[in-house]
Amino acid sequence: MAGVRIDLAEHVRRGDTITWGQTCAEPSTLVEELLAQADGIGDLRCFVGIPADSALTVDTVPDGLTVHSYCGAGTNSALHAVGRLEVWPVHYSNLPGLLSRGALRADVVLVQVSPPDGQGRHSLGLGDDYFSAAIDTARVVIAEVNDQVPFTPGARTLTADQITASIRVSRTPGQLPTPTVGDDTVAVARRVAELVPDGATLQFGIGALPEAVLAELFDHRDLGIHSGIINDTAMRLVVAGVANGARKTLDRGVAVAGLFGGTTELFRWADRNPGVALRPTTYTHDPEVLAASHRLVAINAAIEVDLTGQVNAEVAGRRYVGAVGGAVDFLRGAGQSAGGVPIVALPSTARSRSGPVQRIVSRLSGPVSTPRSEGIVVVTEHGVADLRGLPLNQRVERMIAIADPSHRAELDAHADRVLASV
Incomplete structure (x- = not known):
């Protein structure tokens, strides 16, 4: 596939549920690839959180992808307004269970990680959060290895044997600047x-x-x-x-x-x-x-x-x-x-x-x-x-x-x- 960094069809199946980290932890390149390739795979469902600089907008969501979220923050609100976002009004503490073993059980997890340390460990870097639980139960884990992601103490780490496929990028993660207040x-x-x-x-x-x-x-x-x-x-x-x-x-x-x-x-x-x-x-x-x-x-x-x-x-x-x-x-x-x-x-x-x-x-x-x-x-x-x-x-x-x-x-x-x- 010319111009494509990863052929997702090699790992993602029709009907799969996909999730990834939110805000600055979003694996931006993998999300862009998903949006470009979703129609070719078909009938995909994703669960997303708060967007920072997300490619997921009203103009970019393909017909082959349905979007679910716990929130209407940022561009999610516009998606909901036009009927392209399903809202799950649940307590945040319930999300790990929903994504790992419940109604939202994820088949595929997309992760943004740091480069490996001397022991071959990639840090989740900018977000461990609710989606981390799905890594243990998902069929596929695809990593975006970004050299601008920090190696953060306490965050979960992944080694090569825990990653199904990966791409390497160098790009500034999405940001949330301090808001101006009245x-x-x-x-x-x-x-x-x-x-x-x-x-x-x-x-x-x-x-x-x-x-x-x-x-x-x-x-x-x-x-x-x-x-x-x-x-x-x-x-x-x-x-x-x-x-x-x-x-x-x-x-x-x-x-x-x-x-x-x-x-x-x-x-x-x-x-x-x-x-x-x-x-x-x-x-x-x-x-x-x-x-x-x-x-x-x-x-x-x-x-x-x-x-x-x-x-x-x-x-x-x-x-x-x-x-x-x-x-x-x-x-x-x-x-x-x-x-x-x-x-x-x-x-x-x-x-x-x-x-x-x-x-x-x-x-x-x-x-x-x-x-x-x-x-x-x-x-x-x-x-x-x-x-x-x-x-x-x-x-x-x-x-x-x-x-x-x-x-x-x-x-x-x-x-x-x-x-x-x-």
Whole structure:
């Protein structure tokens, strides 16, 4: 096949399910080859995560490939809008099982790895994460050996006998630069930072608001990191000695995550750095590990929260843009951690073409991603509503108090109806 780096038909069968790493861990060249060759193989299914610089777009997905994901982040949202993405609204902790032995069992795993070390081991480098579990059960493992991928401590390694086929490339992995944030997001981030005690172990989601919170923590001491992702700002906290992990119960002195979501500066820092470790989802999201973590503070964003503490983190303006993801896993873990704080943070309003959209609402406009039974701490720029251990009527009062002031009277008028309906 002229111009093709690898003939996937030699390894991939009609009807196969294929998965690969997300964000910066995506094996970009192999994905491009899959898109070019999928119609020739036919009836393929892939499971993907958050895209960084992915070739998988509305314009590139061939008819012979159906796309599945746990999230609507980035270009996934556009795929869903045109009916080309099937969403799996599951907890992040369930993904390894689904891909290794469940309904999404992967036949083929595409991996981006580092060059081999002196012992012939390739590091998964930029993401161990949920797809790693599928490597043990997949029929085929195809590796993209990229000399710009770091050899990361803690990450799973593969040797030649564990790889069915491979290609060699030299290209910059996809990147997730630090987002630009507005004044309202900074105001929320500052309130969240006030809830983070010295010595806390941090979990943070992806996106502008969690990263803005990290930027407000440089005057803290002895923070630790146990998260699904490590980004550039988290790296800077480690470099500054703020996130030194000195008081972590587990992995003391080491920042732990499932993947890296940042820039080449982050990739270079991670290479053979003993202060960081990648671990699979079966560890990063393990409930016993989270509950045992010292003062676990979970920092997750949301699209909207209702007056009883139900969270929609999936749908905005009728578009699927988020996920159930790992929020419940981490919020529950923080709730069970001694001194932990399960935080859901969001500005009280969002901008739209028709004007501000209220995000503290009497009734969610989308699904319940996190149920009110989790007992969370909700933060907006107007205050903090600690809903833990409260009955519904007190929850409603606290949620109205942190809503946009121009919206509080309307919410108060709906309070009796909200309480009567639950």
